[in-house]
Amino acid sequence: MKIFTAGQIRNWDAYTIANEPITSLQLMERAATACTNWLLEQRFTQQHIHIFCGKGNNGGDGLAIARLLLIQAVPVTVYIFETGKKGSNDFQRNLELLHNHTTDIHFLQSTDAFPTLQQNDVVIDALLGTGLDRPLEGLLADLVQHISNSPATVIAIDLPTGMFTDKSCKEAVCMRADHTLSFEVYKQCLLVAENAEYCGNVHLLAIGLHPAYYETTLAAQQLMDAAIIRSIYKKRKAAAHKGNFGHALLLAGSYGKTGAAILSAKACLRSGVGLLTMHTPTCGIIPLQTAVPEAMVETDANEKYLSNTPADLLRYAAIGIGPGIDLHEETANALMLLLQQAHQPMVLDADALNLLSIKKELSALLHTDCILTPHPKEFERLFGKTANDFERIEKAQEKATELNCVIVVKGHHTFIACPDGTAWFNSTGNAGMATAGSGDVLTGILTGLLAQGYNTTEAAILGVYLHGLAGDFAAAELSQEAMTAGDLTRYLGKAFLQLSLTNR
Numbered sequence: 001m002k003i004f005t006a007g008q009i010r011n012w013d014a015y016t017i018a019n020e021p022i023t024s025l026q027l028m029e030r031a032a033t034a035c036t037n038w039l040l041e042q043r044f045t046q047q048h049i050h051i052f053c054g055k056g057n058n059g060g061d062g063l064a065i066a067r068l069l070l071i072q073a074v075p076v077t078v079y080i081f082e083t084g085k086k087g088s089n090d091f092q093r094n095l096e097l098l099h100n101h102t103t104d105i106h107f108l109q110s111t112d113a114f115p116t117l118q119q120n121d122v123v124i125d126a127l128l129g130t131g132l133d134r135p136l137e138g139l140l141a142d143l144v145q146h147i148s149n150s151p152a153t154v155i156a157i158d159l160p161t162g163m164f165t166d167k168s169c170k171e172a173v174c175m176r177a178d179h180t181l182s183f184e185v186y187k188q189c190l191l192v193a194e195n196a197e198y199c200g201n202v203h204l205l206a207i208g209l210h211p212a213y214y215e216t217t218l219a220a221q222q223l224m225d226a227a228i229i230r231s232i233y234k235k236r237k238a239a240a241h242k243g244n245f246g247h248a249l250l251l252a253g254s255y256g257k258t259g260a261a262i263l264s265a266k267a268c269l270r271s272g273v274g275l276l277t278m279h280t281p282t283c284g285i286i287p288l289q290t291a292v293p294e295a296m297v298e299t300d301a302n303e304k305y306l307s308n309t310p311a312d313l314l315r316y317a318a319i320g321i322g323p324g325i326d327l328h329e330e331t332a333n334a335l336m337l338l339l340q341q342a343h344q345p346m347v348l349d350a351d352a353l354n355l356l357s358i359k360k361e362l363s364a365l366l367h368t369d370c371i372l373t374p375h376p377k378e379f380e381r382l383f384g385k386t387a388n389d390f391e392r393i394e395k396a397q398e399k400a401t402e403l404n405c406v407i408v409v410k411g412h413h414t415f416i417a418c419p420d421g422t423a424w425f426n427s428t429g430n431a432g433m434a435t436a437g438s439g440d441v442l443t444g445i446l447t448g449l450l451a452q453g454y455n456t457t458e459a460a461i462l463g464v465y466l467h468g469l470a471g472d473f474a475a476a477e478l479s480q481e482a483m484t485a486g487d488l489t490r491y492l493g494k495a496f497l498q499l500s501l502t503n504r
């Protein structure tokens with residue numbers, strides 16, 4: 001699904017109005033009807049509803065929702081944030097219509113007029129939407145804080161008030177919503193981790209915007225959906241043999257961190273790879289061979305950490321390096337040798353990335369078939385500090401082009417920046433995956449997919465999606481608290497089964 005900017009959304013509204021054709025008031029009525037139906041379906045209409053409106057079109061949506069709820073005999077109280085200026089045309093028209101249904105309309109001009117909100121109250125936030133052009137201040141900031149700090153359930157229309165569509169609102173005041181009802185497509189602000197606590201659960205509602213605009217408009221970023229995953233996933237051929245699915249090499253583990261090697265090995269095998277060889281310090285051979293008998297192990301010359309690369313690198317279709325390898329000088333040397341000698345697709349994770357940050361000259365050895373999988377801290381070590389998630393995303397896109405490799409910024413809605421400028425947000429995964437070893441599992445999956453012949457972009461998109469989907473299955477059965485990284489591998493089978501089902 002394409003992710004649109006505030007400007008593109010404005011143009012899409014205008015395109016629909018001109019080409020359907022439809023009036024802007026009718027389009028507002030559609031948006032309000034979709035929101036009202038959602039409120040009725042979710043039974044929020046059994047509680048008292050307080051609707052807070054600005055005087056732009058977001059406020060117009062709020063007034064129309066108030067009228068539609070009153071027609072359904074749902075009691076509502078309406079508050080209009082008074083600016084002293086006339087509202088937008090569609091706001092004014094909806095205000096006239098609302099006067100036919102209620103007198104319970106209050107104009108807020110001072111904090112004394114703010115209502116006390118109770119636990120069972122529902123607040124509709126229709127103060128400001130995509131028209132926000134400066135941070136909130138004064139009485140409006142006070143009102144947003146008053147609502148956010150109340151025990152009421154807050155449902156934001158289009159965006160929580162105070163949230164910018166395309167840039168950070170990190171230092172500013174923003175409504176803390178429990179739910180956000182947005183229209184047609186995601187906006188970047190609804191996906192970045194720093195806004196998650198303000199958006200609450202995001203629900204996209206269709207309002208019949210013209211499909212031709214969507215189809216012909218280029219988007220810088222997309223949200224992964226079943227369609228893109230279906231187009232990447234290759235079903236196994238009935239007569240296939242293990243030689244068809246590649247031989248993967250994983251360099252992982254050090255004394256006390258053989259678990260990382262085991263987690264990545266198991267995940268790699270469950271990603272469908274034909275053969276797997278682990279290269280690990282000698283201390284790791286017994287635990288690895290016991291825990292993962294399907295994998296071959298070839299030991300490093302060193303007992304406790306990696307110091308050399310395996311012989312005959314040409315045997316391998318893809319290589320993954322990083323889980324639990326630690327930061328010894330000899331390990332940095334082994335990484336340098338690997339980057340010099342191996343030209344096959346490669347995943348660099350965890351301490352391999354930290355070594356790249358320490359020895360910046362190693363970055364020059366990265367080749368075009370590399371996937372880097374930093375979490376935000378590793379990203380900062382590699383590429384420097386960024387002020388917020390929007391800047392990190394922008395930098396990831398810049399660096400993917402500059403280094404000519406795929407960069408997977410892990411976290412809530414993991415972000416994948418590809419060298420050709422395309423970029424993807426993940427739609428699967430949950431906070432239960434914030435547990436030791438989840439990243440090691442991802443390295444195993446990505447290496448396994450590369451070995452099977454998926455290119456770096458395909459492997460990153462498919463692997464990140466499957467990893468998150470396995471996490472969602474694990475959380476559904478085990479809870480976010482009790483699931484562990486090993487469970488991601490255990491539920492990978494269920495995730496693949498879902499792909500095969502949707503691939504028919």
Ligand SMILES: NC(=O)C1=CN([C@@H]2O[C@H](COP(=O)(O)OP(=O)(O)OC[C@H]3O[C@@H](n4cnc5c(N)ncnc54)[C@H](O)[C@@H]3O)[C@@H](O)[C@H]2O)[C@@H](O)CC1
Nearest residue numbers: 013028031056057058128129130131132133134135136158
């Ligand atoms: N036909 C359309 O264009 C549709 C628009 N829709 C709604 O319209 C919204 C966008 O409407 P608008 O463009 O009128 O924008 P808003 O309603 O978000 O607000 C615009 C007004 O707020 C002022 N403003 C901006 N930042 C402010 C701040 N920090 N403090 C105080 N005032 C501030 C602006 O100067 C402007 O007058 C969407 O979010 C959506 O809810 C929907 O009804 C769908 C159809």
Ligand SMILES: Nc1ncnc2c1ncn2[C@@H]1O[C@H](COP(=O)(O)OP(=O)(O)O)[C@@H](O)[C@H]1O
Nearest residue numbers: 375411412429430431433434436437438439440
């Ligand atoms: N809140 C969250 N929502 C979705 N996915 C998450 C969340 N927290 C962590 N994850 C996922 O879990 C994995 C954690 O990886 P990483 O930080 O490298 O962990 P580790 O170093 O313990 O292996 C990443 O794939 C990340 O996207």
Ligand SMILES: [K+]
Nearest residue numbers: 125128157159
């Ligand atoms: K809003």
